[in-house]
Amino acid sequence: MRDVAVVSFAYQAVAKEPTRSEVEMIVPVVREAVAASGIDRTEIGFTCSGSLDYLQGGPFAFVSGLDAVGAWPPIRESHVEMDAAWALYEAWVALQTGEVDSALVYGFGKSSTGDLHEIMSLQTDPYYLAPLWPSMVDLAALQARAYLDATGRDEKDLAEVAARSQRNALANPAAVRRGDVDVDALLAAPVTHDPLRDHDIAPITDGAAAVVLAAGDLARSVCARPAWIRAIEHRIEPHSPGVRDLTRSESTRLAAQAAGVGDGPVDVAELHAQFSHEELLLAEALGLGGATAVNPSGGPLAANPVMSTGLVRIGEVARRITAGEATRGVAHASSGPCLQQNLVCVLEGQD
Amino acid sequence: MAETFTAHHVLEYPGGYTRSVGPVIGRFLTALRDGRIEGVRLADGRVLVPPTEYDPVTSQDVAPEGDHWVTLGPAGRVETWTWVREPRPGKHPLDRPFAFALIRPDGADTAMLHAVDCGSPDAITVGMRVAPRWRAERRGHVTDIEAWVPLADGEEPQPAPLRVPAEDEGPVTGIVSPVRLEYDVTAGEATTRYLRGLAEGRIVGARAPSSDDVYAASRGTDPRTGEPTTVEVEVRDTGVVTTFCVVNIPGLSELAPEIPYVSAQILLDGADNTFFGLIRGIPVDEVRMGLRVRAKWADELKPDHTSIEWWEPTGEPDAPYEHYKDYL
Numbered sequence: 181m182r183d184v185a186v187v188s189f190a191y192q193a194v195a196k197e198p199t200r201s202e203v204e205m206i207v208p209v210v211r212e213a214v215a216a217s218g219i220d221r222t223e224i225g226f227t228c229s230g231s232l233d234y235l236q237g238g239p240f241a242f243v244s245g246l247d248a249v250g251a252w253p254p255i256r257e258s259h260v261e262m263d264a265a266w267a268l269y270e271a272w273v274a275l276q277t278g279e280v281d282s283a284l285v286y287g288f289g290k291s292s293t294g295d296l297h298e299i300m301s302l303q304t305d306p307y308y309l310a311p312l313w314p315s316m317v318d319l320a321a322l323q324a325r326a327y328l329d330a331t332g333r334d335e336k337d338l339a340e341v342a343a344r345s346q347r348n349a350l351a352n353p354a355a356v357r358r359g360d361v362d363v364d365a366l367l368a369a370p371v372t373h374d375p376l377r378d379h380d381i382a383p384i385t386d387g388a389a390a391v392v393l394a395a396g397d398l399a400r401s402v403c404a405r406p407a408w409i410r411a412i413e414h415r416i417e418p419h420s421p422g423v424r425d426l427t428r429s430e431s432t433r434l435a436a437q438a439a440g441v442g443d444g445p446v447d448v449a450e451l452h453a454q455f456s457h458e459e460l461l462l463a464e465a466l467g468l469g470g471a472t473a474v475n476p477s478g479g480p481l482a483a484n485p486v487m488s489t490g491l492v493r494i495g496e497v498a499r500r501i502t503a504g505e506a507t508r509g510v511a512h513a514s515s516g517p518c519l520q521q522n523l524v525c526v527l528e529g530q531d
Numbered sequence: 532m533a534e535t536f537t538a539h540h541v542l543e544y545p546g547g548y549t550r551s552v553g554p555v556i557g558r559f560l561t562a563l564r565d566g567r568i569e570g571v572r573l574a575d576g577r578v579l580v581p582p583t584e585y586d587p588v589t590s591q592d593v594a595p596e597g598d599h600w601v602t603l604g605p606a607g608r609v610e611t612w613t614w615v616r617e618p619r620p621g622k623h624p625l626d627r628p629f630a631f632a633l634i635r636p637d638g639a640d641t642a643m644l645h646a647v648d649c650g651s652p653d654a655i656t657v658g659m660r661v662a663p664r665w666r667a668e669r670r671g672h673v674t675d676i677e678a679w680v681p682l683a684d685g686e687e688p689q690p691a692p693l694r695v696p697a698e699d700e701g702p703v704t705g706i707v708s709p710v711r712l713e714y715d716v717t718a719g720e721a722t723t724r725y726l727r728g729l730a731e732g733r734i735v736g737a738r739a740p741s742s743d744d745v746y747a748a749s750r751g752t753d754p755r756t757g758e759p760t761t762v763e764v765e766v767r768d769t770g771v772v773t774t775f776c777v778v779n780i781p782g783l784s785e786l787a788p789e790i791p792y793v794s795a796q797i798l799l800d801g802a803d804n805t806f807f808g809l810i811r812g813i814p815v816d817e818v819r820m821g822l823r824v825r826a827k828w829a830d831e832l833k834p835d836h837t838s839i840e841w842w843e844p845t846g847e848p849d850a851p852y853e854h855y856k857d858y859l
Contacts (some may be wrong), residue, residue, distance in 0.1 A: 201719025
């Protein structure tokens with residue numbers, strides 16, 4: 181395997197972007213990540229993005245997204261209609277071929293434009309599920325109850341995740357939900373999607389994020405402490421929630437095993453948990469213990485810029501490694517209803 | 532800056548999406564139309580409902596015919612549920628608050644998602660017995676079960692109301708799925724400047740910061756470099772046809788004129804990108820590359836594309852190929 185590292189990360193998020201278009205949101209983020217990478221824009225070997233046309237209701241969002249990147253002279257470019265964590269995976273594979281030495285990865289989306297929770301119904305099975313219009317929150321709530329029922333945990337455990345997320349988010353300028361809240365106050369709020377309350381559900385967020393990857397010596401020459409990708413794996417479960425065991429995340433467990441999460445201490449973990457119970461379920465599947473700081477950024481419960489949220493997890497872990505705050509970390513990204521697909525990335529700094 | 536334009540957009544395909552269902556899903560939906568829930572027994576003995584064309588664990592084919600098809604329930608058990616406080620009209624199966632639940636029909640090893648009509652979240656529990664409430668008018672669709680309802684101890688499920696099949700009725704081969712999504716789209720800052728210009732009879736562009744390139748109707752960046760364009764410039768409402776096509780297909784949009792008509796890319800004077808427009812005021816067979824044209828502005832100017840109705844010849848000599856060869 182070729183050594184590949186995250187050498188820069190930039191990210192912006194707000195609850196509702198009032199004036200800028202998607203392209204205008206991408207521009208400063210891509211420019212910041214490229215500038216911080218120390219690699220000239222025209223030298224970047226591969227560009228890959230993640231976005232979702234349904235968020236804006238217009239076709240080919242990624243084509244106009246290129247206006248923010250600069251595509252002349254023509255560039256090597258690709259796109260995934262998934263969270264940009266999977267765009268990073270594709271870029272990592274491109275770097276493994278040895279054809280390119282660097283890559284720009286970005287994700288973007290304005291969830292505030294439409295009804296995100298309803299839009300996500302359309303990613304479900306078109307014959308049996310989509311005609312009933314279960315929202316992404318409805319589906320998550322079904323998993324939440326199944327999980328609580330099976331584990332004996334309760335809504336207080338969920339509120340503890342939410343409270344910690346909001347407190348961690350106090351230090352995160354990109355957080356759209358933060359506060360010094362306590363569990364009792366959270367539990368006083370009404371249940372909105374049994375057994376979930378609003379604080380258990382990631383806030384609607386507009387945003388964009390960008391990461392620059394570089395291989396081997398290039399990474400060492402542009403970054404004092406690159407965040408090396410030691411492993412990146414993803415696994416998917418069957419489509420129908422009714423055939424899955426919703427009380428655990430077997431795809432996360434297998435991806436974590438393949439990535440060797442348990443082969444060393446994990447200082448920090450950023451998990452793509454859009455709902456409180458998902459963080460508990462994922463931490464179990466990843467085998468994380470008390471020594472790991474889970475979602476120190478506040479995680480998706482603090483800011484959920486859909487199509488970037490997973491990439492931001494990788495960026496947040498990499499940022500802490502580059503800053504010398506952590507040595508080994510795990511980033512997780514998810515896609516599909518009820519954590520159907522999961523990506524696990526192990527990052528490490530080298531002294 | 533002044534307020535950014537927003538527009539309410541509706542994404543909807545007229546009449547809904549028509550989907551072929553194939554023989555396996557088709558058989559399940561045909562059984563629903565008959566008032567029956569059918570599943571399939573997989574190679575390892577598990578019974579899958581609703582059935583798919585493949586074993587979701589091993590990917591082995593599931594044959595559309597054979598004695599591995601079994602009739603299930605119709606009663607079942609709630610495995611997990613959530614409460615929908617605000618049903619979505621025209622989308623959700625019920626117009627009053629209800630539960631979404633995963634329900635395992637008796638005899639099945641998997642669960643199906645559906646609605647439970649039980650009045651209140653206090654009236655549903657994990658493990659509760661439920662039975663389908665069938666519609667009288669069934670069409671081979673997952674909503675042929677209107678909802679599931681609680682079943683008291685010892686109570687038998689209600690059979691599906693009798694339905695007289697149409698004479699030429701065959702197995703279900705497809706479904707129609709209406710999809711409607713609504714958006715409040717922000718034009719963005721650069722596009723708002725451009726649209727505001729149209730309402731004033733001007734075509735606003737932007738200059739790239741590191742070259743002299745000017746982009747008419749800029750989206751806020753130099754697309755060659757990705758650099759933000761902030762310097763606004765006005766480009767002229769005259770230009771040159773770079774390339775065009777004669778449209779002979781009627782009804783492409785409500786705004787399209789009578790066929791045949793000409794769509795063209797126009798290199799505006801003072802701009803370094805091309806601009807889409809319709810060409811009129813000249814027989815279609817005389818439209819050519821290099822033709823000089825001018826915008827025909829609408830009598831009533833608005834901040835949208837209707838402000839320029841079409842483009843018509845200026846009568847000036849054609850531009851030489853050299854002038855526009857880099858914009859093709």
